[in-house]
Amino acid sequence: MSITNHVISTNARIILASGSSIRADILRGAGLNYEVISKPVDEAAIKAAMLSEGSRLRDIADALAEAKALRVSRQESGFVIGADQIMVMDGQLFDKPPTIDAARQRLKEMRGKTHKLMGAVVVCENGVAIWRHLAVTKLTVRDFSDEFLETYINLEGEALTKSVGAYRFEGPGAQLFSHVEGDFFSILGLPLLPLLEYFRTRGVIPS
């Protein structure tokens, strides 16, 4: 993504509690002045506990986003943004692929099917969750050839292990899809437009 550095005045401290570079790129590209402070959260434990209780997958994404934001908001002032994204296909939850080969297998599984991305974003202030949003996007992967898949994997490499869907929708990854329903930024991992609207209601960014 080509990112400009034109900052639109921001009247409060904004912290992105995420190690995701694309989330930072999205905020910077939108002209927000922010800091990144990401602290570890035991996502696997939260996920496992909620799955064992039969929680809805969307509630798991929300809980993880809140946990990430709270972890930082308890120690830092300002508006702290936490986010989490879950991929769901055939009723099964998927995490980021650990290796390029796992990404290859995942993409082959996704070929010709539709999956959902459940993207949660939570804003915390002074250790309290004050706003939340969930964006569900639906993406239909075309029946691409093995040759295309290898070309794509060679282009993207390790980047595929940093994305829950084993693809990057921006760039050549767009060639994987025949149809999507939902918002570009939400697919990349941050439901930006509802977040900006919230910041405008709080006077953090100009209306």
Ligand SMILES: Nc1nc2c(ncn2[C@@H]2O[C@H](COP(=O)(O)OP(=O)(O)OP(=O)(O)O)[C@@H](O)[C@H]2O)c(=O)[nH]1
């Ligand atoms: N570049 C890119 N990243 C994507 C895309 N779809 C999902 N992702 C990323 O996949 C990751 C989903 O994993 P999460 O657990 O939500 O976040 P993370 O990367 O572990 O970062 P934390 O917020 O620190 O937990 C996020 O970084 C998303 O931005 C995409 O199309 N393009």
